[in-house]
Amino acid sequence: MFPTxxxxxxxxxxxxxxxxxxxxxxxxxxxxxxxxxxxxxxHGDAEECVNDTYLRTWNAIPSARPSAFRxxxxxxxxxxxxxxxxxxxxxxxxxxxTELLLGELDRCVPSPRRTESHLEDQELASLISAxxxxxxxxxxxxxxxxxxxxxxLAAIAAxxxxxxxxxxxxxxxxxxxxxxxLEQEGVxx
Numbered sequence: 001m002f003p004t005x006x007x008x009x010x011x012x013x014x015x016x017x018x019x020x021x022x023x024x025x026x027x028x029x030x031x032x033x034x035x036x037x038x039x040x041x042x043h044g045d046a047e048e049c050v051n052d053t054y055l056r057t058w059n060a061i062p063s064a065r066p067s068a069f070r071x072x073x074x075x076x077x078x079x080x081x082x083x084x085x086x087x088x089x090x091x092x093x094x095x096x097x098t099e100l101l102l103g104e105l106d107r108c109v110p111s112p113r114r115t116e117s118h119l120e121d122q123e124l125a126s127l128i129s130a131x132x133x134x135x136x137x138x139x140x141x142x143x144x145x146x147x148x149x150x151x152x153l154a155a156i157a158a159x160x161x162x163x164x165x166x167x168x169x170x171x172x173x174x175x176x177x178x179x180x181x182l183e184q185e186g187v188x189x
Contacts, residue, residue: 006069025054040088138160139173
């Protein structure tokens, strides 16, 4: 049996069947590697983060049954990759691309220290999600491809069949709108 449905793969994890990891890798390995690569710009580090994602999934699923498995895996890979990037930041890996894309959000999202004193992370995430749901589809896709998946401007433009200038403009407008929205919601930036 080769499960292709997420619920079947999750069931393998619940049964503690190691085939679950192989099925996850077969279905989502490329997706997870692209997230890690876009942040780390190192195939070795990206591969380690993907493997760590499988381990973390193996350890987490018996007590959890994620309803959006792909997004759940993506979040784990992204968080692990960001942690690794922060550890290697002093070595300037990735040509500064990750630092650049995270720096683009500095003026419209509060710093973690300020977030803890003004608003719980969960509330901030809910506000950002509500903001993103209000955006037109194309603006939302551009924003998520850049700041969630870490795609570079050229890749986003190619994916959407438009110029990089349009992507830059959309990101600029969306960041400004996000900043205004969060300020109106009482978030101190």
